[in-house]
Amino acid sequence: MSWLLFLSHNGSWPSAVATAVALLLVTYLVSSTLYSITLHQLAGFPGPVSCAVSRIPFWLACLTGKQVQWMHDLHVRYGPAVRYSPDDLSFVDDGGSVWKALHSRHEKGGREFPKAKEWFVTPSNAIYGINSAAAHEDHRRYRSLFAPAFSERALKSQEPLFRSHVDLLLSKLDEAAVADQPVDMAKIFQLTTFDIMGDLTFGQSLGQLEAKTYSQWVEAVFASIRAIPIAQLIQYYPLLQGLFNLIEPQAIKDMKYNHFKHSADRVDQRLERGSDKPDIWNLVLSAQGDQQLSLDEMYCHADVFMLAGSETTGTAMAGFTYFLLTNPDKLAVLTREIRARFPTDADITMESTAPLRYLNACIQESLRLYPPVPVGVPRTVPAPGQEVLGRWVGPETRVSVHHYATYRSAANFTEPATFAPERWLAEGKQQKGGGGEDSAAVYAGDRREAMQAFGFGPRNCLGQNMAMHEMRLVLARLLFRFDFEICDESRGWTDQRAFVLWEKKPLFCRLKVAV
Known part of the structure; x- marks a missing residue:
């Protein structure tokens, strides 16, 4: 003193x-x-010194929409494991082992690594759904309850619903073809997929495709995408979250409330009026005992299915369209496959398109080059830790497999920036490429198991089967009926920013009815 x-x-x-x-x-x-x-448990992992001592470089990349390319560049420079912040590791999968290490259960009856809760925008009613950070027991209950709604049997009963929306899509494109007007295919795919999920989730379409414009609710969804990294930053720091709760602008509170109320009101209306359609809620309401959902859980999952089942599928079909139209030799091969297989449009069904080898290969290749969720979704390593790529990773470390960096890795894929559907064709059954050569053999050494666009393990995408059926049905019918040509202003379309999800630009195309 x-x-x-x-x-x-x-x-x-x-x-x-x-x-x-x-x-x-x-x-x-x-x-x-x-x-x-020097002494931190992750000190031995490669990465920039600036990232080892601060999360600021990562946040800057996220907030500016450059995280996808930034992380890819880090992996090209430092290898398959990168320390991109003091307590975070990003991995490039090497053909399945990293996916298994981070996303599987490591012992019989064990639990998978939990998802990092702060990465997901906090739901308005604080209920985390099946695709986010739901607790282990809740996730198992949700998955058990919803799985029948996405089964082959359910999809077969729902096919007339899908076909009716595709019929409307074709009629709108017919109008554009007759008028020789360019069409923003990225937008029209989103209109279609949101209308379909509205029918499946609320028992009625959103009516967007008929009006050829987004509803206020869907417009708000797209407008909010850019704010996802801001929410993640706030939620990562408890002190910052507490401060934001005190000063949160009323306009933001109103926006979140109105978004939640939109879904909640439509669930209430669906439950009140009932339905004999084969939609999701008929299966939900048939659950008994502990399997039943609370009303708040129903509200939460209405939101989940509307976004997860719509935005990503529409994005995938837009990417597919871009890559085919900028690779006319591949488009010619696919068009021949579809038009030679089906005598009439009525013959194109979910069942009949499932075996189309080149169509499936084109979808897979589009998902590789343009994954709808291109970033890594972090998991938290529990005690006592886990070995990954031959190195020990300590508890509480945030770990993730980065989709884009994994799929663009030269160690995993030959000519990784090249759109080559042939890489997905089985060895020994080579597909003639546009140039007339057997090209599948060139890609025989690709590590195709590294590509997991729908996630991996017990928390992978429950709706992937539906998404694949929906994409095959829509895309096969479009290519059967129309010849497409990309407009010059949409070349280079994939040069986009990403805020967890891609910030898509218009994808203008011209089309004419096939002769």
């Missing part, structure tokens, strides 16, 4: 305090930096 009294008597107290605080801050920063790059 004597030195404090001396300073106070000599009038130098304020400057001395400022000096002491500055010295302590510098000491803390230096010691923290040294610890992070």
Whole structure:
């Protein structure tokens, strides 16, 4: 205490305090930096020093929409495992082993790594759904309950619903073809997929395709995508989250409330009026005992299915269209496959399109080059830790497989930037390419198991079977009926930013009815 009294008597107290605080801050920063790059449990993993000591480079990449390419560049420079923040690792899968290490259960009856809750935007009613950070027991209950709604049997009963929306899509494109008007295919796919999920989720279409414009609710969904990284940043830091809760603008509160209320009101209306359609809620309402959903859980999953079952499928079909139209030799092969197989449009069904080898290969290749969710979804390593790629990763580390970086890795795929559907064809059954050569053999060494666009393990996408059937049905019918040509202003369409989801530009195409 004597030195404090001396300073106070000599009038130098304020400057001395400022000096002491500055010295302590510098000491803390230096010691923290040294610890992070020498003694921290992740100190041995490669990555930029700036990322080892701070999360700021990562946040900047996320907030500017450049995270996808930024992370890809890090992996090209540093290898399959990259430390991109003090407590986070990103991996490029090497053909299945990393997916298994991070996404599977590691012992019989065990649990998979939990998803990092702060990565998911907090639901308005605080209920985390099947595709986010739901607790293990809740996720198992949800999956058991919803699985029948996405089974082959359910899809067969739902096919007339899908066909009616595709019929409407074809009629709108007929009008554009007759008028020789360019069509934004990215938008029209989103109109279609949201209308379909509206029928499956709420028992009625959103009516967007008929009106050829987004509803207010869907417009709000797209407008909010850019804010996802902001929400993730706030949620990552408890102090920042607490401060934001105190000063959150009323306009944001109103927007979140109205978005939630839109889904909740439509669930209430669906439950009140009933339905004899084969939609999701007929299966939900048939559940008994502990399997039943609470009303809040129904509200949450209405939101989940509307976004997860619509935006991503529409995005995938837009990517498919772009890559085919910019690779006319591949488009010619696919068009021949479809038009040679089916005598009439009525013959094109979910069942009849499932075996189309080149169509399936084109979809897979589009998902590889343009995955609808291109980033890594972090999991939290539980105690005592886990070995990944031959190295020990300690508990509480956030780990993820980065989709885009994995699918563009030269270690996994030959000519990784090339659109080559042939790489997905079985060895020994080569498909003639547009140039007339047997090209499948070139890609025989590709690690195709590395591509898991629908996720991996017990928390993979429950609706992937439906998405594949829907895409095959829509795309086969479009290519059977129309010849497409991309407009010049949409070349380079995949040069996009991503805020977890892609910020898509218009994909203008011209089309004419096939002769």
